[in-house]
């Protein structure tokens with residue numbers, strides 16, 4: 001049975017307690033949209049407050065440290081995320097790869113640490129504009145993803161989602177063409193089947209991310225192998241975020 005579309009808001013470094021009202025509005029709207037799985041990844045400081053109030057949506061983190069604990073000033077471990085009520089963690093986002101020079105081996109170690117405490121991993125991947133222009137996008141992304149994903153996951157259907165986010169489409173207003181999304185998601189699907197077997201490889205949701213908005217969401221969700229979206233800017237208000245979730249609900253017969 002196919003899984004529900006998964007619509008995840010990545011609030012990035014936006015959000016003080018003033019944003020709790022937006023989270024409440026998202027949660028209320030999600031209660032009327034049971035065909036879609038809605039989640040938000042606020043800054044660490046808002047995970048617990050949102051978790052305490054939310055009835056429908058899951059809350060998660062935008063990163064975690066690869067170690068369980070220790071002398072790592074300023075870092076947060078996967079078990080701390082879980083303790084605060086987090087149910088998932090976004091890993092390998094291009095902003096972390098760039099701002100914090102995170103490479104594939106480190107990202108894989110973080111994923112192993114997150115899975116060990118039962119967090120779902122949303123593993124990001126994506127190519128730069130230069131790589132796409134050179135015609136190397138599919139080869140680059142599949143190699144990046146293979147090197148970032150743990151080779152063994154107990155229940156990938158439940159505990160893994162992949163987010164394809166072309167770097168040039170993030171926060172720029174540019175989105176990939178549906179045909180390019182289909183080509184990339186098909187290549188990712190083939191990799192997931194190879195890594196985790198047919199049963200799980202077919203079921204893991206592959207999200208698209210990069211300037212998703214209510215206006216372009218329906219076209220993106222109509223593309224094959226798109227199981228949801230990782231949404232940045234448009235997830236900061238309940239209206240636009242739930243507009244995207246609504247579009248996902250309309251394209252599913254789950």
Ligand SMILES: O=C[C@H](O)COP(=O)(O)O
Pocket residue numbers: 010093165169170171172173209210211212230231232233234
């Ligand atoms: O994680 C989300 C992505 O980076 C997309 O961000 P955006 O929707 O603002 O382009």
